[in-house]
Amino acid sequence: MSDSHAAHGHADAPGNNSPFFQHHFVTMTQQASAAKLGMWLFLVQEVLFFSGLFMFYIIFRYLHPDTMLWASEHLLDKTMGGINTVVLLFSSVTMALAVRAGQVGNKQHQVTYLAITIVCACIFLCVKYVEYSHKFHMGALPGHFYSYAGNIPGEPQTFFALYFCLTGLHGIHVIAGIIALLWLMKRSARGDFGPTYYAPLELTGLYWHLVDLVWIFLFPLLYLIH
């Protein structure tokens, strides 16, 4: 049983001579599975972090359904939101391909797929920038800063607080993702990743899928209300 053999540790276990092996672990397998569990736990706390805002969403929608409906129909652009959804979904595919390229040790493919993922993330942010500046221009802003001329029923200044909090926090996660992806691209180009060591690629992939998933929820909840 090679697995249990590796779990009990041996200097010649696969990957233990890798320069990225950390010596407080017994084997590279243990190191990789620890990192993966850590990432999953981190993602769990991310979900709970967003859950507070989703709770805010549920309560606001319950209290002011008319505000939500009106603002969503008139001030949020379904086309732009739709484009962003497609772009992010596509970037998740290229991210998965980059991880695959890491597992088989194909340096060229890793760099290409990571680059496409980064480009997608940037397109997402550009579209978001256009949407945001439109709202800034109209004065559709949170709280005290709200100065939109149109007559929205209920509490529009709170709706825009919700909108900016949710999409803003998501946007910060996209930016963090881009930074991580750039760092990965540098390491991929250096040839760090191969069959025995690809944990950073895999973990960033998990993170990126979560960022994607949050948007998959945000898009219908904000843009597609009836």
Next chain:
Amino acid sequence: MASIAETHTGPHDGGHHESYLTAKRGIASWLTTVDHKRIGVMYLASILFFFFVGGVAALLVRTELLNPGKDLVEHAVYNQLFTLHGAIMVFLFIVPSIPASLGNIVLPLMLGAKDVAFPKMNLASYYFYVVGAILFILTIVLGGLDTGWTFYAPYSTTTSTSVISATFGAFVLGFSSIFTGINFLVTIHKMRAPGMTWDRMPLMVWALYATSLIQVLATPVIAITLLLLICERTFGIGIFDPALGGDPVLFQHFFWFYSHPVVYVMILPGFGVISELVTVHSRKGIFGYMAIAISSVAIAFIGFLVWGHHMFVAGESSLAATVFSFLTFAVAVPTAIKVFSWIATMYGGSIRYTTPMYYVFVFLFLFSIGGLTGLFLGALAVDVQMHDTYFVVAHFHYVMMGGTFIAFLGGLFHWWPKFTGKMYDERLGKLSAVLVFIGFNVTFFTQFVLGSRGMPRRYYTYQPQFHTLHEISTIGSYILTAGLLVALVTFIKSLKSGEKATANPWNGMTLEWHTESPPIEHNFAEQPICRRGPYDFPEIDESAAGARH
């Protein structure tokens, strides 16, 4: 068979192993260390410093309450003092206390690992703690804080004091807590020594496991809540403030969804410490190992479903209140399982009256009172009477200080020889336990009486009929302080002139006692292999079944 330790100890291989305290020298070697033991020591120093600051605030509060009206400070300053005391004790002392200091040092040792799973993240979490602490100190400079540690809206969104730096501080501290939690969970899952099955883990490890689960699952919710509070203050968004169209009860729901479970972040590690102390110093295997282990996880689970008991009088439906009340009572079951198991462990044991054991007695007495008075407050009708009185203050001090803090102190005495390599003066240690016990009860038992007679908490002044009891309580706080100073002297004296400790002064069976005192830099010279349960003391084997191996 080549053991793992032999292949990876590198330059030390075969030679003399330096202790973690002396392996590297200089301030920089401490500030950039990724050694869990050194990080634990830095945490220990920091939390003790903040315990001192929070303690001074508490003494000022108690002294101000010696007489009705003004003794020392104006009422505005008084409001800031009790807020400072609560916020510092909760966020900077109790939450990180046992896990981040004692836990950080003993967890990998108990598991037979070389370090936690993510040593750099461990250091990062310490620096998150430092940044959060600096933001709290900034609060004092920037005009103080007078919201109470709970930051209830809408007062916290409208008061002119510096709520933002305090809440942002708590936000940053939250990440420190989450990182520690993730680190411990992964360490426990992935880094156990060969042979250490889940049912051979010391109960301290089980307690830290349950604690870490709560830290990871509850802390993000308070993080987002505090962020929303900051947004509300900055942009005037109506989330919590009814004047802006928000809902103040929503804040309470968010806040207590974190802050009730976090009560168990505070107390569960204390339970873990007591489980270790009670067995080692009674020389008897723990009674109900699995029951204690699983009850930690059960408390963590039920703890997520009781937050509404803080809102019985805040406009909650009577159905919700009844359910929350019932679930609150349910927490008492796993908690009582623990207390009875500890007592059953002592029964028939060969109890050694050491300082740690003295603190175990103090803990059992005080925590039982604290736990039982929790049931008073969980009962709906009684809570309407007791809510926001000194009864509540006394209850949570019995649990938090009489429970967690006493366990922390007992644990510190217990592992002190391991951490420092020095023994301490037992007589002084015991004296501190006795003084703390007397001082604590004089201070806080009085407050049960005050509360049940209607003295509201957080008030600057009071009716004349409460005068005597307030005086007694204040005098008690001075006795308590004296006890703590004796403990401090014990530790300082030990560092200066303590006898050298052996590797295993208490004859403990858990793995931290199977390396030198203080431990070597990589914890163990050879990878330890776990062959027996954590409390299978050799003398038990002899008395029970003759020569067993």
